[in-house]
Amino acid sequence: MLVRVLIWVTGCLLLAGCGGPETNIDAINLRQIAMPRGEIVQAEVLTRREDMMSGMMFRPPLAADRGLLFVHSRPGRFSYWMHNVKVPLDIIWMDKDHTIVEIAANTPACTETDPVRCPHFGGTEESQFVLELAAGMAGKYGLRKGVKLSF
Numbered sequence: 001m002l003v004r005v006l007i008w009v010t011g012c013l014l015l016a017g018c019g020g021p022e023t024n025i026d027a028i029n030l031r032q033i034a035m036p037r038g039e040i041v042q043a044e045v046l047t048r049r050e051d052m053m054s055g056m057m058f059r060p061p062l063a064a065d066r067g068l069l070f071v072h073s074r075p076g077r078f079s080y081w082m083h084n085v086k087v088p089l090d091i092i093w094m095d096k097d098h099t100i101v102e103i104a105a106n107t108p109a110c111t112e113t114d115p116v117r118c119p120h121f122g123g124t125e126e127s128q129f130v131l132e133l134a135a136g137m138a139g140k141y142g143l144r145k146g147v148k149l150s151f
Contacts, residue, residue, distance in 0.1 A: 031069055033131065034150035035141040043069035043131060043151070055132065057084040062134040069151070070130040078130060079123030082110040088135035092143055093127035099148045101125040106135045 033041045042065060046052045052070050062068075072078060080091055086109055093102040102125045110118035122130075131149070133141075143149075 031151050033067065033069065035143070036147050036149075037142055039065070039141055041065055041067045041131075041133065041137075041141075043067040045069050045071060047071045047073075055080070055085070056087075056089060059086070061087045062089075062132070064134060064137060064140075066134075067137075068132040070132070072128050072130075075126045075128045077123045077126055079120040080104075080107075080130065080132075081115075081118045081120045082107055083112070083115040083118040085109050090133045090135055090138035090143075091121055092131040092133070092138060093122050093125060094129040094131065094149060095126065096128045097148065098129060098151060100143060100145050101127055103138055103143060103145065105138050 029045050030042045031045050033043050035041060044067070046055065046068060052072075055068060055070070056062075070078075075096055078093070082089070088106050088108050091104040091107055092100055095101050102122050104121040107121050112118050
């Protein structure tokens with residue numbers, strides 16, 4: 001009987017150690033993006049159309065080292081707007097090779113109740129990835145057209 005108890009306890013202890021370190025559910029959809037001077041931004045990756053359509057709507061401000069990375073299934077001309085976005089943002093469009101093709105810095109939040117009255121930004125160049133950062137961060141990170149980001 002004692003042997004059975006010891007085997008059972010040993011089995012429970014072994015199973016308790018399985019699974020490795022605790023997983024942070026928030027980190028599952030994060031991607032590190034290396035800026036030109038080596039800073040790292042943790043970006044939430046959005047690939048589903050529904051998630052990309054809402055983006056930063058109704059969200060709190062982004063921290064200086066955080067962003068949203070929109071991944072379009074194929075290159076195109078994608079304009080973005082700020083309806084129901086509470087804070088100004090820097091919006092960075094990149095081509096399929098992650099090279100910046102367009103930047104809209106300090107895009108203001110749109111306080112209009114009628115979404116049709118909110119201006120659209122960008123979409124003049126073909127892109128596949130769009131990165132949203134807190135306003136002013138594109139300048140702080142030295143982002144400009146022609147710069148390639150690593151992710």
